[in-house]
Amino acid sequence: MTTLTLNSLQKTYANGTHAVRGIDLEIFDGELTVFVGPSGCGKSTLLRMIAGLEEITSGDLMLDGSRINDVEPAHRDVAMVFQNYALYPHMTVRRNMSYALQNRKVPKAEIDRRVVEAARILQLDELLERKPAQLSGGQRQRVAMGRAIVREPKLFLFDEPLSNLDAQLRAQMRVDIRKLQRQLRVTSIFVTHDQIEAMTVGDRLAVLNNGELEQIGTPMEVYSKPASEFVASFIGSPRINIVSGEVKAGTLHVDGFELPGFSQISDQPVKVGIRPEDFVLESTAKMSLQIDLVEELGSDELLYCVSPTGLDYRIRRPGGSGHKVGENITVSVISEKLHLFSSQSGKRLN
Amino acid sequence: MPQIAIIAVFFLWPSFEAIQLSFYLEDPWGLSNEFVWFENYQTIFEDPEYVGTLIATLIFSLSVTFLSLGLAMLLAVQVDGLLRGGGTYRPLITWAYAIAPAVAGLVARFLFSPQIGPIYDLLNPDGEPPWFEPALDSIDAWVVITSGAVWRQVSVNFIFLLAGLQSIPRSVLEASRIDNPSGFSRFWSVTFPLLAPTLFFLMVINFSYAFFETFAIIDTVFPFGPPAGAASLVYKVYVDGFKGADLGGSSAQSVVLMLFVLALTVVQFRYLEKKIHY
Numbered sequence: 001m002t003t004l005t006l007n008s009l010q011k012t013y014a015n016g017t018h019a020v021r022g023i024d025l026e027i028f029d030g031e032l033t034v035f036v037g038p039s040g041c042g043k044s045t046l047l048r049m050i051a052g053l054e055e056i057t058s059g060d061l062m063l064d065g066s067r068i069n070d071v072e073p074a075h076r077d078v079a080m081v082f083q084n085y086a087l088y089p090h091m092t093v094r095r096n097m098s099y100a101l102q103n104r105k106v107p108k109a110e111i112d113r114r115v116v117e118a119a120r121i122l123q124l125d126e127l128l129e130r131k132p133a134q135l136s137g138g139q140r141q142r143v144a145m146g147r148a149i150v151r152e153p154k155l156f157l158f159d160e161p162l163s164n165l166d167a168q169l170r171a172q173m174r175v176d177i178r179k180l181q182r183q184l185r186v187t188s189i190f191v192t193h194d195q196i197e198a199m200t201v202g203d204r205l206a207v208l209n210n211g212e213l214e215q216i217g218t219p220m221e222v223y224s225k226p227a228s229e230f231v232a233s234f235i236g237s238p239r240i241n242i243v244s245g246e247v248k249a250g251t252l253h254v255d256g257f258e259l260p261g262f263s264q265i266s267d268q269p270v271k272v273g274i275r276p277e278d279f280v281l282e283s284t285a286k287m288s289l290q291i292d293l294v295e296e297l298g299s300d301e302l303l304y305c306v307s308p309t310g311l312d313y314r315i316r317r318p319g320g321s322g323h324k325v326g327e328n329i330t331v332s333v334i335s336e337k338l339h340l341f342s343s344q345s346g347k348r349l350n
Numbered sequence: 351m352p353q354i355a356i357i358a359v360f361f362l363w364p365s366f367e368a369i370q371l372s373f374y375l376e377d378p379w380g381l382s383n384e385f386v387w388f389e390n391y392q393t394i395f396e397d398p399e400y401v402g403t404l405i406a407t408l409i410f411s412l413s414v415t416f417l418s419l420g421l422a423m424l425l426a427v428q429v430d431g432l433l434r435g436g437g438t439y440r441p442l443i444t445w446a447y448a449i450a451p452a453v454a455g456l457v458a459r460f461l462f463s464p465q466i467g468p469i470y471d472l473l474n475p476d477g478e479p480p481w482f483e484p485a486l487d488s489i490d491a492w493v494v495i496t497s498g499a500v501w502r503q504v505s506v507n508f509i510f511l512l513a514g515l516q517s518i519p520r521s522v523l524e525a526s527r528i529d530n531p532s533g534f535s536r537f538w539s540v541t542f543p544l545l546a547p548t549l550f551f552l553m554v555i556n557f558s559y560a561f562f563e564t565f566a567i568i569d570t571v572f573p574f575g576p577p578a579g580a581a582s583l584v585y586k587v588y589v590d591g592f593k594g595a596d597l598g599g600s601s602a603q604s605v606v607l608m609l610f611v612l613a614l615t616v617v618q619f620r621y622l623e624k625k626i627h628y
């Protein structure tokens with residue numbers, strides 16, 4: 001059993017950068033939690049604080065009930081996979097994998113057993129006597145994974161481990177990491193700026209923005225009930241449509257239309273989020289749009305449309321529907337599918 | 351090709367000249383010239399003073415190499431830590447690098463001067479008779495020359511080692527912090543092997559420097575000549591050849607020196623070929 005608890009963690013760098021601004025989070029046993037957010041939002045900083053590579057400015061980091069703020073990285077029982085893999089260039093693959101175990105005085109037979117096992121799982125058997133310079137990017141990535149696996153740690157930490165691979169390999173490794181983590185059931189934290197990677201790999205997503213936690217939840221929760229305008233815009237591709245509107249006496253006024261059914265929201269200016277796939281094309285609908293551009297994606301197509309008031313909308317339709325540029329369409333939206341956010345705080349209202 | 355012409359005029363021609371001269375016995379006035387085969391070589395290697403100088407120069411060169419590399423390593427590791435901490439110390443370091451070699455000889459002369467040298471005073475607390483007297487005692491003289499040479503080399507070594515340390519990726523060091531609790535063991539198992547190519551290169555450079563180029567330091571520290579037994583091989587060639595006018599013997603000594611240059615060059619090239627293995 002591993003439980004990691006973050007209590008109001010803060011990090012201010014020596015140069016004054018306030019990179020992490022009070023994060024409360026619980027990482028559950030055996031789960032893969034993804035820290036996702038735009039570049040510079042503090043994901044790596046937070047992960048490195050958990051690894052012990054970065055001093056914690058304030059707050060408590062609790063591993064299985066004991067405070068580990070000041071415990072040396074090597075004594076935290078965590079293993080980390082770095083973005084550039086950080087393999088030891090002068091050591092063979094075998095030695096890279098066994099180094100940590102030798103330092104922990106694990107018996108030699110046990111080290112050999114674990115290295116062979118990890119090499120089998122990651123298909124590194126043939127490469128054990130090579131040095132990192134003699135490996136391809138994907139192979140190095142697997143060695144970095146192997147180095148983490150043989151440790152049999154309480155916690156796996158991944159800092160953008162796939163970002164140096166080409167797109168195809170990245171998609172493959174994403175699946176492999178997911179399977180491996182399910183199989184080993186090691187509690188893991190995975191950092192990425194790529195929301196698709198986050199959605200596909202994580203049991204839960206922690207969406208970070210500007211050093212703060214915006215939302216924590218399963219990929220579906222985060223996608224279908226984003227807690228803020230930021231989360232709604234960041235998660236989901238193609239991007240959600242966001243338009244300004246206003247709630248007055250329980251009715252939403254947006255882009256010239258009126259939608260009743262928002263009586264639980266007090267009168268205020270709002271931002272309205274509409275996922276591109278949530279538009280319904282109906283001949284009887286009131287909202288009329290003109291198609292500006294059609295993007296064919298094979299199974300899907302993306303219609304870029306303009307409303308009479310000049311607002312842009314992205315609409316996602318099944319592929320091959322034969323829509324043409326310049327064509328007029330009429331659409332409607334189900335009010336339950338709308339996401340309403342406060343204009344001031346950006347927080348979810350409905 | 352001008353380069354080849356320059357090499358020929360300034361290097362090859364004197365070399366041939368020296369090799370040729372080393373087989374002749376010439377009287378000091380240049381009146382007679384006798385071909386004597388290896389007699390000059392036999393003479394210098396039977397001369398206890400020459401053999402003594404050779405051994406002293408070797409010990410000296412090794413001492414300078416290891417002392418200056420060791421000191422430079424200590425400094426470089428400290429400064430690397432500071433730089434990785436995000437400090438802005440670069441201008442300071444460049445300064446040290448620019449100034450230290452230029453004043454090496456003067457500093458040694460000053461520090462060990464019987465009149466004003468603080469180290470001289472420190473080593474001779476009782477006054478008469480002085481326990482430490484580099485102007486008279488050859489071992490004491492070697493200590494001064496070694497200090498000067500080490501001082502000069504430390505800054506060069508420091509810059510190379512610091513550059514070497516800085517080129518080790520931060521993440522590799524961080525990975526080792528997660529894998530290994532002991533800082534001492536991390537240094538020997540990760541940092542040191544990654545510096546090995548730089549270190550090897552510097553060993554050759556330092557040894558060559560100490561072996562061949564200490565002339566300037568000896569000359570600055572001892573303007574009236576070092577005490578007997580405290581000359582390096584190169585200094586002895588100069589003294590015997592120009593001051594003693596023993597051209598044959600001096601040439602034989604030069605040829606021995608050239609052989610050392612050749613050996614070191616071969617070592618360096620062999621290393622460059624194999625270079626880094628990872």
Ligand SMILES: Nc1ncnc2c1ncn2[C@@H]1O[C@H](COP(=O)(O)OP(=O)(O)O)[C@@H](O)[C@H]1O
Pocket residue numbers: 013014015017018019037038039040041042043044045046436
């Ligand atoms: N060593 C450091 N010193 C000062 N500021 C830093 C340091 N490392 C990161 N930062 C700053 O902290 C913020 C968060 O960085 P980081 O955690 O690397 O973001 P992410 O991994 O989400 O891209 C950024 O503004 C970055 O510039």
Ligand SMILES: [Mg+2]
Pocket residue numbers: 043044045160
């Ligand atoms: Mg990062």
